[in-house]
Amino acid sequence: MSSLSTNTNRPSRLARILNSNMAYSFRRNPVAMVSMGVFLLIAIASIFAPLIAPFDPYDPANIDIMNSEFPPVWVDGAEAEFVFGTDDQGRDLWSTILYGTRLSLIIGLCAVGLQAFLGITIGLLAGYIGGRLDSLLMRLADIQLSFSTLMVAIIFLAITQAMFGSETFNQYAVYFLIAVIGIAEWPQYARTVRATVLAEKKKEYVDSARVLGFGPIRIMVRHILPNSLSPIFVISTVQVANAIISEASLSFLGLGMPPSQPSLGSLISSGFDYIFSGSWWITTIPGVVLIVLVLVINLLGDWMRDVLNPKLYKG
Amino acid sequence: MSLLSVRDLTVKFAMRDDTVTALNQISFDLAKGERLGIVGESGAGKSITGFSLMNLISKPGFIDNGQILFDGEDVAQMSDKALRDMRGNRMAMIFQDPMVTLNPVLTIGQQMVETLRAHRKLSKAEAAQIAIVKLREVYIPSPEERMDQYPHELSGGMRQRIIIAMALLLDPQLIIADEPTTALDVTIQADIMELLLELCQSNKVGLILITHDLGVVSQMTERTLVMYAGRIIEAGKTREIINDPQHPYTQGLINALPQQTLPGQKLKQIPGTMPSLTAIPRGCPFSPRCQYAVENCRNTLPEVVQYAGIEVACHEVKRLHNDRLEQSA
């Protein structure tokens, strides 16, 4: 960044990243590499869903009820047009899964973003300031943790659905889901961040910053936070997987995304009614996608935990 | 015959893509009951020397080459069973941090009795008797009570005494002490050192004392090895090395001590730092920091030569010695 540093013959930033321990252990770990590959495949396919998908499942003009319940191409009676078959409304399952995965990923990532924002802020304050504020915030976290996420979410979503009516609710379902999953799980972050902050706070570089007269906000954000990132990364992966599952569960229960705009969860849910009438694919294929997505994220999280925090793994 | 005879010991560590040499062709002897000091700064390989003598080097490290003859047997070639039998029994080790050696969930008595019974056929009562005798030898007050205490109930100095008692439990022929007092306070350190010296002398136990403190070496040992970047660069009688070191590094180490300069004056520092094991310079490893280095030093590795009763690995030892004589004359 400075003119001084560019003069020295150091490897470039990219070269340093490629040569880092993390990249090295990644190259040595086939599970991590395959997981990353699968995750990227799913992520990219879903991001570019509008370009890849042969049909737009949101456009009623594209849907013909006469096409409903075609099986996937490798089963007898299939229509070549629909690779994975169609659902009960006649939507192309492949396109719907692409759009649904996109929704699931967006909700998962945004919800985790919200969790992280709340949790990190609260964790930093509790850990750095300590005392009464710490006790208060951590008791709040304990209370929050004593309700299960799903229970809170079900109550919240059921009430909002009743209050706004299902039409308004369906319109804003994405935001409601992000908010409720985001708020329900902040204590995970807050506790992890607080624990790291307590450990970092004792280190001499924090004392050194205090002796130099820096204010508490500067010390928290510029000094302590960057050194607390590893555990945050690790729990983030697990939390994304959890959030995707939470969203799927809520949608499955009919409290999440509406059938007109299905996520993976509501797709599984809507297909569930037809599983005994022989149309197994409407539930099974999105189910497999969900399981694979969550599995690779968790595998990546495991690998990251091993690399960033070997002690946590042992303990 | 010497008790311990190390020949060309080379220890390597497997890194990501290649290996680094942590110990490079170390050779030395230790007579029965002799006290030897190994001096060096961090990264010199002195602790690795201690560990490899007990064949305790664990992955990614390995003994690449060389012999460690202990009482005629090669430690590097021993079976696991023979190693277990030797460790603690004939060769004991004292570490820097007593809490690493003591198991926090067992009482002192349990640990000592267990150690004894692992090597000797003794009843619990007999083993406890021996343990109490050993605790008394290291001047632990009311040893019977200490037997029932847990390590955390004792002070740092007391713990290190117990470690010494445990090391002596099976009457070993050799004790390897790796910075045994670095974690302790000055007044306690002096006590522990005195105790260790007394016990080694009275029981005729050999001692290898690994330390960075030249003062401790000077008081405790008969012979000294000075290590630098994984090699022995100087070896000889402690008194002679302290009084008239031949290698420029040893001279630098001694001259850098604050006692060697008048108060308030600048200390005689050695420039630079110890090279990392992955980037040991060509030629003499000390040459980049050596004020006397000449072309030859930067190109060829100096052989160990006998000079003035000291073994020293320096090309210029003769010239430097003569220069010093001239200066003092």
Next chain:
Amino acid sequence: MNDLMLDQPILQLKGLEKRFDLDQGFLETVKLRKGKFVREQRSVHAVNNVTLDVARGEALCVVGESGCGKSTVARLVAGLLHPSAGEIHYDGERIDDRSRKSMLPLRKKMQMIFQNPYASLNPRMTIQQALEEPVRHHNPLLSRGEVREKVADVMQSVGVDPLWSGRYPHEFSGGQRQRIAIARALTVDPEFIIADEPISALDVSIQAQVLNLMLDAKEQRGLTYLFITHDLSVVEHFGTKVAVLYLGAVCELAETTTLFANPKHPYTKALLSAVPQLNDDKPNHIRLKGEIPTPINMPSGCPFHTRCPSANNRCMTEKPRPLRQPDGSTVACHAVEENRA
């Protein structure tokens, strides 16, 4: 200005005390004793009634063994801890009760160097960032170029090549990191440096380098040091004045040469005799009985009486007062006072 200002000590500690409560919160203080619940507050008496003056240009060394409260003194002076009792005056002004904002101007004058160079630099900041940060914070009006120039200057003065400024702390050795930590303290041009065991984590040959650097800085910048250490040979070399601490209390305070030539307090004597010397092969130190008591159960009377070879009944009950000796040193010992030691 005037002579009064020059005569005044730069730092004064007046009856400084620090206790750390072991039982926090009401519930922890309630304990069961002999079948009854009682409220009991245990605390660590880290610093007990320490009174010291540091004159301008001096290097006052505070020595003692672990747990004697020497680091606590440093942290109290640096404002990292608040004293339980007593006062700290800097340049004649009381500083221990100030808020962070009103301490800010003082931060430019008083800086601290820490023991562990592996922990005292933020691992996620390049050297350039770490050194620029304090300069910017205290001189918001400087331009980018001026800040950079200042940083390059300071790096040069501690012997670290400014070309390395884009690197992270883990790319440096311990000695170089300590140089950088010193550089960071020097970026704000302080006049007073608190050094808490700055060389004890370093190798022998590196200790000499860092000590020399601190001596240079003292000469060139006219610094005053409060130097915390357990190493007496460093004290003899570096300090102009020495305070020996035992269990949080000063037992002897003297000019360095006086203390080393003629130690008076029995603890000082034992401490001096315990330092391993290069040139005598017979260890011959004064053996102290027992070990340092924990500062939780402070012995009554003189804190040292449990280990003192010349303790008597008076020592067990009455706390000795610091008394001025003919050669200018101050000693807190009944035995010295009664000519028994």
